[in-house]
Amino acid sequence: MDPVITDTSKLFFKVNPSLKLICFAFLFILYLSVQNLNTMIWTTVAFSIVTLWANGLPRKWSVGFFLMTFIVSFFSASAMILYGKGSHVLFQWFLIRTTEESLARGIQLGLRTFVFGLLGVLFASTTPPVPFFYSLMQQLKVPVRYAYGCLAAFRMLPMMAEELGHIRQAMKVRGMSRQKGLRAFYERFLHYALGILVQSIRRAQRTAVAMEAKRFSMKEKRTFYYQIGWSRKDLIFLSVMTVTVVSGFLLSRWIPLTPYTNVIDGY
């Protein structure tokens, strides 16, 4: 992911990764219980602003990501919009039966997926793996074995990519990549999958033995190379999140855009 991130001076990079994770995980529960379409619309507006301002992607990428997330979110709402239950029919053609209720529910679903997608982009683009796992160990007390295991695994990614290249070249030389048909595709898939998996498992086992020998799985009091702590940035982060969430709820009360305050009514 490193080449994607250019500007690491942004505020969200400095926020404690565990705090970010817990905060976003809480937002999931919160918005799962929101059935008011107006709240969701205003929340989407608020989070769009925050994401466009705070994400860690280069500018030309961030707008693209934003639009893509938006379109994809409404793909997931298509089934609900076209075939949802409801009594006030807006449009009917063959199997398609769009009703007011299903449209409202679909939009709610689409916006919710969009907000979670934005949070995902916001998290992934501002959280490099190394501080994330160090923070998990120090703040959330995740057992060291698991966190270092993850870190070691991430180190193996470039090697996996290289091996993938080797397998591709080997297949090219042997003419496998030119074969057509379902059987050839299956064989190719199996060769890629097995090659990568076998080498990864062997490497993981070797690495684990070495790590064990160096007491990486030690449970007693231990020190960390990177100390992830708390700072004023965390307070700013929390305030930004609180303002965003609260503004979504307040604006929906002050300026309700639709009459749908409970989308699960009507089925």
Next chain:
Amino acid sequence: MAEQKIGKLNLTDILVTIVASLVFGLIFRLMGPVYDLLKPFGLQLEMLTYGIWFIAGPFVALLIRKPGVAFLAETAAAAVELLFAGSGGIINVYYGLIQGVFSEAVFAAFLYKRFTLLTAILSGVAASIGSFILDIPYGYLTGLVGWNLTLNIVFRFISAIILAGFLPYILVKALEKTGVTQLVRPVTKEDYDVLKK
């Protein structure tokens, strides 16, 4: 490691599980756009690929054959998907957790003694039941018209059986031939019997 209790995970188990999850997490990430592109028209076609998201649990359980690895694998794969900005974002972690629990429960129900095609299929199906539990509040699943909901359920179970039942079984069988599974599996009674001869 003689003093190690049977069933407890050591660093090798954890690292192998996580590395396999990393591979699957990347596959999840790459399959994300395919899944999303099957979504328009609302015909639930994307459900035919859903099974691939349940593969990590059964695969690693069949591979390592120890308690807890199916749950760890499914959760780790979901976390990897989050770190690589998969299309679901933070939702993936919740789905990963619940699918992991259900996937693990099947192997636990067999007391971690049976790692066959049957348990792999059951584990995949259990994971899809787990995903339904989250889909009802999150995706308003019960708000769909009957035939569409049926299509969703049937497609998801079919893909769970094929992609999270048969596929991991085939992969692990092939891995057994390479001998790599001997590195990671716990020693069984049969292994001792071979020594006695």
